[in-house]
Amino acid sequence: MNTQEPAPARRGLSTPEGLLTAPQVMARLQLGRSAVHDLLRTRRLTSIRLGRARRTRVHSLTDFIRTRLDQEAAA
Known part of the structure; x- marks a missing residue:
């Protein structure tokens, strides 16, 4: 019987929400x-390449988004 607990997942990358596809970015930015x-x-x-796919x-x-909002506020 194995009683070891699973290793802790890396923060932000373990969930499907951690990395977004281009269509998901399109939906969030409405672009x-x-x-x-x-x-x-x-x-x-910024994004990373996983094989032929890009993920953000x-x-x-x-x-x-925060940077763009700051730029708009400063203008």
């Missing part, structure tokens, strides 16, 4: 495919 891909291509929104961390999206 089209081209606009989101442009943000990813120009690295204004929820925290990266939150930071991007």
